[in-house]
Amino acid sequence: MPTSPLTATEQRFVAQLLAEMTLDEKIGQLTQPEKNSVTPEQVTRLGLGSVLSGGGGNPDPNTPANWRAMVMAFQEAALASRLGIPLLYGVDAVHGHNNVVGATIFPHNIGLGATRDPDLVRRIGRATALEVAATGVRWSFAPAVSIPQDVRWGRSYEGYSQDPALVSELAVSLIEGFRGDGWDSETAVLPSVKHFVADAAATWGSSKRVNREAMAEVQNADQSTDQTLAIAHMDQSFTELLKLGAWQIDQGDAEIDEATLRAVHLPPYRAALEAGALNVMASYSSWQGLKMHAHQYLLTDVLKDELGFEGFVVSDWEGIDQIFPGEYDRCVVAALNAGIDMVMVPFDLNRFIDSVRRAVLGGQIPHTRLDDAVRRILTAKVALGLFEHPRTDPALLELVGCDAHRALAREAVAKSLVMLKNDGDILPLRRGGPAVLVAGLDADDVGVQCGGWTVSWMGGRGPTTPGTSILAGLRHTLGAEQVQYSADGQLDAEPEYEVGVVVVAEEPYAEGMGDRASLTLSADQVALLGRVRARCQRLVVVLLSGRPLLITEELPHWDAFVAAWLPGTEGQGVADVLCGDLPFTGRLSFDWPQNSSDLPRRADSAALFPMEP
Structure with missing residues (x-):
């Protein structure tokens, strides 16, 4: 059972600080706007507790030094407030400091799950924390501890495994890496264990995030009046994405019983809390029809009381707005009374602040609940040592994307690969042998390799950040003269190749934009494979997904x-x-389904390739 992370002296400091705070200063600590919706002056005047960069919430130009300058400007503003309470800046560093151009981008969690290597994940957590702290940030919205049950879900890659024990083990390892020498070290980064709870158990078709009829004529997400979807830039039109299945399961309803919730989805949270996690993020999803952001039983009775959680609960981006759509004051009251402590607003901070003030003064939110939320936030800040060292060492910037971290990422990539077929021992490829044909645009695309949550929310194709493509790696290892490349597989009549390597990939996506009704290869990908198959004696397929x-x-x-x-x-x-x-x-940490009837995962499904022990 977790205990207080603070000494008795530190607990008295928190109590004394809380006693000095005005109502507005307390509300300020609960408020987390996105950096594009707030100014440093507002941070000072309102005594705000946190600012975040959403996916793509980057400085221009996007460099590590500019990141640090941006974050430090907000931190200095917080320190200039009446009580000088330091700011806790948050980012989605979910596979490295992935919003920063030039940072090391590690494999997404699904790949790390295949490594089955807790020490590797711990070292990745430490490297990530160093790069995050270098930019002045001390809070990352990671790890996701989802147990994906239906891989049509666009967040499946954020899960380590479908095995709760493995997810628990790797999540703890990442948390230990984030902590480093101790939470009060200036290079420790606060993990946000997410998304509480059973976000990965939602039923297909239960998502209500998008009004499909209202969006039917919208060609691109940025044409929507929805401020969040306007940030979701993808190559396909929004209408086409909806037809493919976008927003069918993400943020939906988990209709499972409580025994399943406790046996499958709760264990990683218990393990994370025992490892010292001081922040949990609530899920957009519902359980048996009730939005998690309003779920007092799970947020307060289970998480805080039963599991003894002493940290704070943060809402997800605009998460409280979905409780009672169009009735914002009711949303605020329901969320805070349920156990949400800090609200990721993210746009209109004044609306939120005014709403909380009205609710507290009107008795709808008890003063004791407000004080409890603030105490929890201050506890995390004291535990992180922010009052002693609110500024990190600028010399850390030299670690962002450094050779040692890239070598670690390269190790992780190698350990994550899973060989699922190798007839005739075609692999490994032989040095000095006949020319190898490498085909597919995806073989030479770093952006595709990285996927979503890379520089922008959805990620994107092309050289979005410095890195090495698979094609470049093969040329380096085999020699440029042994590797022949065709982006489209269109070849002259001669020659025929002994070995062809085709790289095919999913388009980058994130969250519900990646929900897909069908998980088959595209017609263009199948045609590419056919063209290369016809010209090669043996065919190797590498799937990026x-x-x-x-x-x-x-x-x-x-x-x-x-x-x-x-x-x-x-x-x-x-x-x-x-x-x-x-x-x-690498070993499979997910069942590989044979066909669409295996989705969602069932106990009686006969997987094409079962999850390995």
Whole structure:
């Protein structure tokens, strides 16, 4: 059972500070706007407790030094407030400091789950924390401890595994890496364990995030009047994405019983709290029809009282707004009384502040509940040592994207690859052998390798951040003269190749924008594979994806098949294993479905490739 992270002296300090605070200063600590919706002057005047950068909430130009300058400007503003309470700046550093151009981008969690390597994840957590702290940030909205049950879900890649024990083990390892020498070290980063709870158990078709009829004529998300969806830039039109299944399951309703919730989805939270986590993020989703942001039983009775959580609960982005759509004051009252302590507003902070003030003065939110929320936030800030060292060492900037961290990411990539077929031992590829044909645009695309949550919310194609593509890695390892490349697989009549390597990938996506009704390869991808198959004696397929895709019908035409997940910036790690410099050691941490009838996952499903022990 977790105990207070503070000494008796520190607890008295928090109590004394709380006693000095005005009502407005208390409300300020609960308020977390997005950096594009707030000024440093407002941070000072309103005594705000936190600011965040949402996906793509970056300085211009996007450099590590500019990140630090931006964050420090907000921190200095907080320190200039009447009580000088330091700011807690938050970011989505979910696979490295992934919003920062030039940072090391590690494999997404689904790949780390395949490594089965807690020490590796711990070292990744430490490297990530160093790069995050270098920019002045001390809070990351990670780790996700989801247990995905339906891989049509666009957040499946944020889950380590479908095995709660493995998820618990790796989440604890990441938390230990974030902590480093201690929470009060200036390079410790507060983890946000998310999304409480059972976000990955939602039922297909239960999401109400998007009014599909109202959005039917919207061609692009940025044409929507929805401020959040306007940030979701993707190559396909919004109408087309809705037809493909976007926003069908993310933020939906988990209709499971409580026994399943406790047995499958709650254990990683218990493990994280025992490891010292001081922040939990509430889920957008519902449980049995009640929004988690209003779920007093789970947020207060279970998380805080039963599990003894002493930290604070933060809402997700505009999460409270969904409780009673269009009735904002009711949303605020329901969320705070249920157990939300800090609200990710993120746009209109004055509306939130005014609403809380009215509710407290009107008796709808008890003063004791307000004080409890503030105490929890201050407790985390004291535990992080923010009052002693609110500013991190600018010399840390030299660690952002450094060689040592990229070597660690390369190691992680190599350990994450899973060989699912290798007829005739075609792999590893041989140095000095005949020319190898490499095909597919995705073989030479760092942005695709990284996937969503990379520089922008949805991620994107192309050189979005410095890195090494799989093609570049193969050329480096085998030699440029042994690697022939065709982006589209369109070849002259001669020659025929002994081995062809085709890299195919999912388009980058995040959250509900990545929900898909069908997980098959596209017609263009199948045609590419056919063209290369016709010109090669043996075919190797490398799949970049945030989840297992349905490849049962195509698999017989492939001699070798490798799941490379979303490896991040270090594509050389893929080449290291394909070429035999390192062995295949990754093991499936998800069931690989045979067909669409296996979705969602069921106990009686016969997986094409079952999750490995």
